[in-house]
Structures are given as structure tokens and as C-alpha cells.
Amino acid sequence: MAKASPPFNNFTAGELSPRLEGRTDVNKYFNGCKKLQNFIIHPHGGASRRPGTKYVNTVKASANFTRLIPFEFNVEQSYILEFGDQYFRIHKDGGTVVDGSSNPIEVSTVYTTAQVSGIKFTQSADVMYLVHPSHPVQKITRTSHTAWTISEVNFLRGPMQDPNITDITLTANGRTGSVTVTASASLFASTDVGRLIKLHDGFAKITAFTNATTVTAAVQENAEGRTELMPSYNVSTIAFFEGDPSATGLEHNDRITDTAGGFITEGFKVGQKVTITGASTSGNNKSSALIVQVTADTMLFSPSIDLVNESAGQSVTLNGDIVADNNFSLGAFSATTGHPAAVSFFEQRLVFANTSSQPQTLFFSVGGSFEDFADGIDADDALTYTIGSNQVNVIRYLTSSRVLIVGTSGGEFAVSASGAAEPLSPTNAQIKRQANYGSANIQPIQVGNVTMFVQRASRKVRELVYNFDSDSYQAPDLTVLAEHITDSGITEMAFQQEPDNIVWCVLTDGRFVGMTYRREENVVGWHEHIIGGSFGSGNSVVESVAVIPGDLDEDNVYLVVKRTINGATARYIETFSAFDFGTDIEDAFFVDSGLTYTGSAATNISGLNHLEGQSVSILANGATHPNKTVSSGAITLDRTTTKAHIGIGFDSILQTMRVDAGGTEGTAQGKIKRIHDITLRLFRTVGIQVGSSESEIDRIPFRSSADAMGSALSMFSGDKEVEFRGGFDNDGFIVVKQNQPLPTTILAIFPRLQTFDQ
Secondary structure: EEEEEOOOOOOOOOOOOHHHOOOOOOHHHHEEEEEOOOOOOOOOOOOOOOOOEEEEEOOOOOOOOEEEEEEEEOOOEEEEEEEEEEEEEEEOEEEEOOOOOOOOOOEEOOOOOOOOOOOOOEEOOOOOEEEEEEEEEEEEEEEEOOEEEEOOOOOOOOEEEEOOOOOOOOEOOOOEEEEEEEEEOOOHHHHOOOOEEEEEEEEEEEEEEEEEEEEEEEEOOOOOOOOOOOOEEEEEEEEEEEOOOOOOEEEEEEEEOOOOOOOOOEOOOOOOEEEEOOOOOOOOOOOOEEEEEOOOOOOEEEEEOOOOOOOOOOOOEEEEOOOEEOOEEOOOOOOOOOOEEEEEEEOOOOEEOOOOOOEEEEEEOOEOOOOOEEEEEOOOOOEEEEOOOOOOOOOOEEEOOOOOOEEEEOEEEEEOOOOOOOOOOOOOOEEEEEEOEEOOOOOEEEOOEEEEEOOOOOOEEEEEEEEEOEEEEEEEEOOOOOOOOHHHHHEEEEEEEEOEEEEEEEEEEOOEEEEEEEHOEEEEEEEOOOOOOOHOOOOOEEEEEEEOOOOOOOOEEEEEEEEEOOOEEEEEEEOOOOOOOOOOHHHHHOOOEEEEEEEEEEEEEEEOOOOOOOOEEEEEEEEEEEEEEOOOOOEEEEEEEEEEEEOOOOOOEEEEEEEEEEOOOOOOOOOOEEEEEEEEEEEEEOOOEEEOOOOOEOOOOOOOOOOOOOOOOOOEEEEEEEEEOOOOEEEOOOOOEEEEOOOEEEEEEEEEEEEEEO
């Protein structure tokens, strides 16, 4: 028989997989827990009860799935957007933004209930861009606290698909305004309305469909700022201006040749190099020039052809007609081709990816002009890049770090300039595969210099981090020690940076889990959270999560919680109360979907309609109060109170791994042992239970005979030595439980036990 006192002084490994229960050789075994429910892990090593959730509002339509999206202009002006069936509403500071009549500000959208989960987004200042494969790109603009709009983005000059290589030609019946564009063969579809056409350097947007060969289009601005089409011309006569270019007299009919010397009679294009031939009084024939503008009446050259010693920009008149031409391309975004499904900013460019017809292609805007996609070879021109691989790698997400990370169904890629110090440009872009895990269709999160993404099967979270030794990115599995936590699949992720670096995940089955992540301290610990309301019966299903900066040096975590209230389905927006509520026990908020009453002494508390028929937990002036059932939106307390937190109660449970200490003949595993007492090292804690299991458990006394019943107790920090109710068993589990609306932080557990080798 051996005696021992092994310390449990570090819980940073979080809840461990049942498959690790025999791995006492793994260091993290003794830093982990068999069960960690409604506790969060601190990087310091301790575990604290998670705060409760405050009721913000009921969603517009409780019968429908609702999604939360963060909108962050700066740390003072951050909002939560509630996306439901063709609308969004705005929430901030634990409340809903309303108009002058106290009605919620509501903006109509194109997204249906079934589509809101597929929205991806990126933001620059007060403008957010949203993409969904079924709709044109949208942008939300905020001009004040109560002024919000959403509209379709009107892209300039692209992005375009590859130029036409067929014999099909296009003809336009005009150059400006609304024109009719006619194709020589079937080309258009009714779903092309809204699609761009590029004819030489001119652009037009299809506004109406007539048939497969004819559409109506509105002429758009081209790369040179002119709102006109620039098609080819069939030229019979070219008249040069003599003397003053504004003069009306034309002296001679000259010809233009190409660089091979052949006459050009049709198809003049901007950027084409030509040579002037024919008689001229200036004697400067055969001067080479570059066409910089073509209109229905004139061509403009640079440098000057100097027929009569005029300055650069010599004009000639064209006597001819617009002709059919196959030098055209069609827009990359439309209902025909599909709209982009991924978006991000990178190096002052707005980047889109993954249309149904080009699932492996990225479209980069002009540098510094997010809605302009005029391509070219200049450093700030737009560019289009298609991932080349031996399989279809549908792009799932884009996210910006030191490079542009591209997550696809088949692997992870990095886009960057070929030179480390160079900005990305059309002439130096390169894309390299970094990993082969494949990504789920879930927007990733950035944690410092790490990109966290969900693997293709939606059950593993990986950290994509640059490794200087291999000069590439690596993607270790963050769920390897707790694969059971995310086994049902992840649907959303959000990152809470303050106070403890927690990655929050919504699971397919409605469970809500967190991962405390501090890689520099080797802290990766998972914990599960059952939001108060009997998860097992379907009453407490988390469906969405979003995080924005808060006003109390903490980030605010918002949830959409689906509940069954008074026999009916209800969906509430709730937000975690402060993780660090201070030193006053009256401010401790450990109920879910709760509200706070503050005022004159009262026993009747109303305004609880959202909890109708529910048994609620109560903290009145810092002291626990018997549960009450809400009736007609109110409860009656047993004693008066000036401050009360009222909501659905929840249990917080920490269960250690099996003790392995005290065996004189090797390990203590599998041997009978008895824990006779333990020391709990606590921090700002009141009212907990300790035992060998959730059923064999005793409450630790915090109240002395000098403390009046119903009065608040000061939070306790220090050691509590207690006798341990537990018999002789092979496990040696220790369970700590808090089921009252009170705070708990466990810094360490020191058991004293005997192990019997025989």
C-alpha cells in the first residue's frame, strides 16, 4: 500500500478524447480532463466557469434559421448583423439598433433562409462585400449608426472570361447609351441579363434578352474613361486634317498600312501600330504612329504623324461603317456562369473566386480600386489566375495573411509575388500548393499569423502556419487529442481574442464548443458548452456565432440559440456576459438567456416573456435564490431585491483524468485506490461541489454560522481542504461541479490517496 499526493495543476490540454484514456505516457494526459463542460481554459492553466448569456432579442422569424455576421468598422463601431429570410437587422452593445419610432432597423436582401449560411464576406472600413454563388456580388454600406444600405456591385471593365476564339462575331448598332448587340450565331441566354460584354476596349452591360443572337446592352465606361464602344471600322476613305486640325477643308485622301506594308481597310483598334502612306505637302510620309483612340469620326495618334508639323495627337477622319468582329469577350460573373463564392482583400485588391464555370479561378481587382477589373500588364492592373492541377480543386475560401491563402476542396494554396519584397502584379503572380488536406466550405479565421480552417470532412480544425525551416506552410491537426469534440461536424467558427484567445465552433448537431489557443505557450485545449435549456431534448441548440470587439476590454460573443419556449420554437440572439465581471459578487452573471433587474427593492419582476413557462435560476443581490417558474412574463421572489440576474440555469462540470500515482510496483492504473481528502486551490469562487462522480458528490461549505442566510458571500480565493466522498475503486476520478448562478475558478487540485498493489 503506497501513499501519494499527485498534483492536477494544469488543465491546458482541455477535454481529451476517450481514446487517450490509456495514454498516461503522454504529457498532456495529466493536463487534460475527462469532461470539461461549461468551463473555459485559461492560458495560465486554470479553468473558470463560462459566463452566462444575456438575452438581446428574438429574431424576426423564429421559425427560420438565422445567421450572424460581424460588421467591424473599428473597435468603437462594431455591429452584429442578423441575416434571415431576405433581410438583415443590426445589433450592438447587447441591444438592437432601432429607428426614431423604436422599430428595429431592417434592410431587405436577396438572400433566402436556405442561402444565408452560404454567404461569405470581407470588409473595408464601412463597406462589406458579400458573395453567394446564386446572386450577384452585394455590398453593405453604413453611413451612420442607423443608416444602412445593401446593393448589387456594378463592376467596371470586368472581370471577363477569356477572349472569344470562335468564328462568332458581334455587331453593335451604336456606340453610346442603350445599344442592340447582335451575334452571328447563338451566343446569349436569358440568364445573361446583367452580364458584361467587351468589344475591343469598349464595355456594355446586358439589360435585356431578345433571343439567342440579340440582346440590349447599356454602354459602360472603358479603361480610358470614355463611355462608348470601340468596335472595328470598315474604312473607304481616310481624310487627314491640313493645318489647323479644326479646319473644315480636307486636302487629300491618304492610306494607312500595317507594319508589313499592306493597306488596312478595316478593323482599326486602339493600341494598333500603323504607318501613314500617300502624298503629303509636309514630306513626312510613312511616319509610324500608335492609335490611342478610335471613334465613329476620328482616329487619334500618338506620337504625332506630323503631316503638317502639328503636335502629338494628330487626328484623321474615318469614312466608314462599324463592322462585325470576333474580337470580344463576355463577363465572368452572371447567372449563366455563376457568381463568385469566395472573397477577400489582398494587397489593396479585392479578390473573388469560384464561379460555377470557373471553380478554380481567382479574379483580382485593379490595385486600390476594388470594383475596377480593367486588365493589362501594368503593376496595378487587374489580373485573373487559374489554379493548374491534375484535378478539379474547387475554391472554398480566400483569406489574407503574409500571402493570399486559397483553400480548395483538394488542398491549400498560397498566392504571392515571385519576389518576396514585390507587390503582386499581372507579371509576377505565382501560386503554390502548401498542403493536400482539402477544405470544407466554411469561412476560416485568422489568429495572429495563423490561418485556421476546417478540413474537408468538417470534423478537424487545422492551423496553416508558415515554417521557415521548410520555407512552406504546414497544417497540423488541432483536434488530434480531442477528435470526439467535433465529431458531428463544424458549421461555423469565430475567434474571441480577448480575454483568453478562444476559437468558438458551432457544430452540426447544435452543440457549441470552444478551443483555448495560445500556440506560443503550447496551449490547445477544447471545452464543450451546453447553453442552459436541456440540450438533449432539443431545447438549447446553437445555430450561429459571431464575435466583435467590446467596450470592456473584452470581445463580445453573440449566438443564435434555438429554444423550445412554452411549447413553441423560439430563436434568440444572446451574448456572453463579461468574462471578467470584477470583484463584486452582485455583478456575477451565470444564467443563460438572462436579464438583469436593477431598481428599487422589489419582489415582483416582470419583462421575462421570452422565458414564459421556464424554471429560472436567480441571483438576488449576490445571493442564490430558489428557482421560480415564469408566468405571464413575471416571477415573484421570496425576498426583496434591488439587483437580480434571472435566466436559465446551467451546470459546469470538470472531471479529471484517472489518477496515476502511488503504485510501488509500477503504475497505479488498474489498481484499487482510495482518495481520502483533497485540497482545492480556488480563485474568486463561491459554492461548488466535489466528489468521485456526478452522482457521488458533496457541496463544499462557504457560508459560516456568522453569515445570514440569503445574504451574499464574498468570493473566496485560496485553498479549501475537504474530505472526499468516494470509496475504493480502480479509477480515482475527481469531479468538481457548480450548479448555482455563482462564479468558479479552479487553479489546482491536490488529492491525497492510497494505492493498493495487491
